[in-house]
Amino acid sequence: MVDRKQQVLMMGGGLMVAFGFMFMGAASLSGLTPSGTPQQDSGQQINATLPEQNYAENGFGLGVQEQAYLSVNNQVVFVNAIYQEDAEVFSDIEDIHEEFDGRVYFSKVNESDTDIDSDLQVSEFPEIIVVGDQQTQQSPYSLKRAENNRESVIEAICGSMRDVGDAAATCY
Numbered sequence: 001m002v003d004r005k006q007q008v009l010m011m012g013g014g015l016m017v018a019f020g021f022m023f024m025g026a027a028s029l030s031g032l033t034p035s036g037t038p039q040q041d042s043g044q045q046i047n048a049t050l051p052e053q054n055y056a057e058n059g060f061g062l063g064v065q066e067q068a069y070l071s072v073n074n075q076v077v078f079v080n081a082i083y084q085e086d087a088e089v090f091s092d093i094e095d096i097h098e099e100f101d102g103r104v105y106f107s108k109v110n111e112s113d114t115d116i117d118s119d120l121q122v123s124e125f126p127e128i129i130v131v132g133d134q135q136t137q138q139s140p141y142s143l144k145r146a147e148n149n150r151e152s153v154i155e156a157i158c159g160s161m162r163d164v165g166d167a168a169a170t171c172y
Contacts, residue, residue: 059109067131068141077132084125132160
């Protein structure tokens with residue numbers, strides 16, 4: 001027969017095991033611990049180089065991942081002005097890259113010629129997407145949307161730079 005002391009010890013041990021499972025389950029679900037399966041390398045290496053020009057009429061041919069990779073590794077910012085019918089809608093901001101001493105790459109691109117809009121689920125045009133090297137909680141790069149006016153685009157560019165440096169006069 002089991003006496004009272006053994007019952008208390010078994011009950012205490014059972015509660016400790018239960019609390020351990022509860023804590024580990026909560027920690028695992030909240031992301032405090034790594035998941036049980038090791039992350040697989042997707043096997044895809046990003047092989048991208050900076051464009052030769054800081055301005056492109058038909059895009060740079062780079063997706064969001066390539067732009068993010070180049071932004072983080074080269075401290076640059078990409079401004080993607082995506083339109084549906086009329087590229088002239090961006091005429092007021094298309095020279096904005098000149099204010100940032102080579103650190104900003106600006107491209108106008110038709111929504112049918114890029115995957116950026118579908119990658120980011122953009123459905124209304126015109127749209128301005130800024131990809132920069134400012135780290136966020138979710139990723140090592142920043143992704144911002146700007147309105148189609150000079151002030152909004154400059155604000156998005158400056159907010160996307162990890163180190164403003166020489167662009168401080170333009171940003172502040």
